Amino acid sequence: MQKAFPEMKGFSLRNLKYMRAFAEAYPDEQLVQQAVALIAWGHNVRILDTVKDQTERLWYVQQTIQHGWSRNVLVHQIESKLYQRQGKATTNFNRTLPQPQSQLAQQLLKDPYTFDFLNLGEDFLEGDLKRALIDHIRDFLLELGVGFGYLGSQYHLEVGGEDFYIDLLFYHARLHCYIVIDLKIEEFKPEYSGKMNFYVSAVDDLLRQPDDQPTIGMILCKSKNKVIAEYSLCDIYT
Template sequence: MSDRSLPSGLYEQTLLDLKRRIRSAQVRAALAVNQELILLYWQIGQTILEQQQREGWGTKVIDRLARDLKQEFPTLGGFSARNLKYMRAFAEAYPDPAFVQRCVAQIPWRHNLVLLDKLKQSEERAWYAQQSLENGWSRDVLALQIESNLYRRQGNAVTNFDRTLPQPQSDLAQQLIKDPYHLEFLTLGKEAQERDLEAALITHIRDFLLELGVGFAFVGSQYRLEVAGEEFFVDLLFYHLKLRCYVAIELKMTAFKPEYSGKMNFYVAAIDDLLRHPSDNPTIGIILCRDKNKTIAEYALRNVNSPIAISTHRLPKQLEDQLPTIEQLEMEINTVLSDLVEQVEQVEQAERP
């Protein structure tokens, strides 16, 4: 059959399909190679551990082993003494081979080095490894999440999800919401208001989406809702792809106040009526404040029937807070001048006959 006899678009569609299959095969092959390599590293580390326990192997033996392995496999990297010590630490950190195969062998070796370098608790290592696998974090994102203490912040917000959402959505929603949210990537003045915070978050929406977590899709800011002929505006509106629901966020630069929950309850009800599709789950509201009193927050949500979370944000420390005031500068200058005058008088007295 000649090229001319091909039906219109058939060749292009066939080519696209073949490209997709080749790329998919490449990804599977790369993942398989990574998994086999990390399983090999674990086996090497396990062997070193066993020999240390039985034969008392020390650092010099590991150095010798590194030289011999590099001599035998000159085209393969990864057999330096430093990496062999990481393999030993890797096997020591994960004694269960089933967990290694199921989880940590699925993420790149450099990700595992971050976990070994930055974390001491096995439970935390396992949690970050699983999150990295599920969310497809890069090495830098993994390091950032560890530095921001995501393990401790996840699921800490005050919510009423156990009453207002069905299982298992209530547990999933609780785990997805953090407290506090770290917004150090923003640059705000000392007198910043809610609108300033909102504008900064929109400008840095990619960073904010990363902090929110995987699954949040941005819908809009100051999202207009018309109720009974009146206009109302939600600060930030998102849709969560896994929860299958809208998520409304109200930003506050003050500590939480009980009246905030009433306003959010209104927004959630309006979004459910005006935007929610029949297949969507109930809308969730998040009140993001500078600070909160847990008891007051729990009272504020006790009789609210809409799913609402109350969380806090952490903004970067302002430069103005670090600079001395004019009064402090004047006091410092006066102190320095007094010290100079005293020193001059002492020199003059010493020089007198």
């Protein structure tokens, strides 16, 4: 090969083994040309090393192309098992959001979210979590996903002459809507959905513009009972 392609480099024993593995993993030449060949060789090597399922491999390839992930970001997403978490959040989007907004919103949310980058101890408070997320906003936005624009922490709203403060407020570029995030360090409780419904309604009334889609609320808890969460959300339509 070196004689046939004297201008090319990279024919080490290690790379030759990866080339063979690549050929075995992607026997469809059209698939290679239209997808896999569009990402860097180093990205392909990381995917071959760590992802064994073909469908999952192609998902990471497509996400890398779509979002322009660097190699380090790709490795982080694989190690955090993004493929298994994406689109798994308990929501009521099928009843509260129009199509295709509801389907796209569902695909963007995860369960669980991982905040290992915070390095918080065992006995931290909600205030500690909020401050740590703001201090690590770049990592937090990476975990949330592409399209989230940060608007503020403890975002002030005045409703009925009283002051209220949203933990975190974002605007999503692809969904074209505000996203309210409420942080809890406890297991999900039914009353959390009522509070979130209030925040979503207030943002829709006070901030939402005619071209914006309906506001989305996200409650990030330590854990949840799926049945309780579904019951809490089943009759909320705003």
